[in-house]
Each structure stands twice: as C-alpha cells, then as structure tokens.
Amino acid sequence: MQVAAHVGAEQAGVEEETKVKLCCTQRVGIIVLLSLVSIPLHEMGHYIVYKCANIPVHVTFQSVHPVMPISGLVAVLGLAGDPAFSLSAALACLLIATQRPGFFWITAAFTNATLRLFPCTMDLLHAIYGKMPFSDEGEIARGLTHSSFARFLVVLCFFAAAATLTVLAGRQYRFNSLTSTRP
Numbered sequence: 432m433q434v435a436a437h438v439g440a441e442q443a444g445v446e447e448e449t450k451v452k453l454c455c456t457q458r459v460g461i462i463v464l465l466s467l468v469s470i471p472l473h474e475m476g477h478y479i480v481y482k483c484a485n486i487p488v489h490v491t492f493q494s495v496h497p498v499m500p501i502s503g504l505v506a507v508l509g510l511a512g513d514p515a516f517s518l519s520a521a522l523a524c525l526l527i528a529t530q531r532p533g534f535f536w537i538t539a540a541f542t543n544a545t546l547r548l549f550p551c552t553m554d555l556l557h558a559i560y561g562k563m564p565f566s567d568e569g570e571i572a573r574g575l576t577h578s579s580f581a582r583f584l585v586v587l588c589f590f591a592a593a594a595t596l597t598v599l600a601g602r603q604y605r606f607n608s609l610t611s612t613r614p
C-alpha cells in the first residue's frame with residue numbers, strides 16, 4: 432500500500448517536472464516570438480508617419496526609410512514615430528498585463544521597452560563624444576538641436592522612458608512562481 436503511494440507520488444513528480452519543462456520551452460518561444468515581433472512593430476511607427484505624409488518609403492524587416500532624402504518637421508516626426516510606437520506598445524501591454532496577469536503580456540511590455548535601451552545607450556555615448564547619431568533617438572535629438580549637451584538630454588528622456596517601462600514590466604514578473612505551469 433505504502434509502496435503504491437510512493438510510486439504514485441513519484442509519477443506525479445515526473446509529470447509535474449515534464450509540465451515545467453514544457454512550460455519553459457513555451458516561454459522561451461514566447462520571448463523569441465515577441466522579440467521578433469517588436470522589431471517590425473517599432474518600424475511601423477515610421478511607416479505610419481511617412482504614409483500619412485505621402486512620402487514613398489523603402490521597407491525591410493528592420494528598417495523603413497524614405498526613398499528620397501527629406502527634412503523639416505516631417506523628418507523629425509517620421510523618426511519620432513518609431514520610439515513613440517515602441518514605448519506606447521510597451522505601455523499598452525503593461526496596462527493589459529495589470530488586468531490580465533500572465534507571462535505573455537508582461538513579456539510583450541518588456542521586449543518593447545528593452546528594445547530601445549541599447550540604441551539609446553549608444554546615442555548617449557555618441558552625443559558625449561560628438562559622433563553621428565546611432566539610431567532614431569539620436570537622429571531626433573540632432574534634428575532638434577546642435578548642442579551636444581541638449582542632444583544628450585533629449586536622448587536621456589527617451590532612455591528614462593524606456594528604462595522606467597522596463598523596470599515596471601520587470602516588476603510584474605513573479606519570480607517565486609517561475610516554476611508555475613501557466614504560460
């Protein structure tokens with residue numbers, strides 16, 4: 432009787448372990464998928480602004496550029512569309528995550544927010560060393576001002592927004608329930 436109970440408990444343990452492993456694989460899949468989706472989602476910001484301004488664009492998986500060189504307000508707005516889109520997507524997913532707890536929405540918020548941290552860090556360094564912009568945020572800053580310090584401050588605002596959303600999304604993860612089997 433005792434042996435049967437022991438075998439049953441062992442079997443349940445193995446089943447639980449298999450479930451956790453499956454769930455981890457599922458979560459890795461979700462992270463990879465959402466990271467890949469966040470890139471074209473980011474580029475959508477450029478696309479919408481240029482499309483509204485009737486500017487022909489060249490589109491690839493990770494870039495949307497006007498076919499002809501453009502300048503002025505529409506150029507700055509076109510560049511701003513991207514970070515604005517990523518940060519808004521992160522905020523929207525974060526708000527959904529507070530209503531619908533689970534791995535998917537938190538990770539969607541996290542990937543959209545963290546996506547801007549590296550380019551912003553590079554643009555902060557490029558502003559300090561007076562180099563050409565690295566990414567959208569740097570281009571926006573350079574479009575607004577020629578002062579290195581002001582450029583640094585503009586990029587810092589984008590960095591602060593992305594970092595805040597990253598921390599807020601990160602805090603939604605329940606690390607004590609990482610072994611939970613809910614995706």
Ligand SMILES: [Zn+2]
Pocket residue numbers: 473474477513514567
């Ligand atoms: Zn972009």
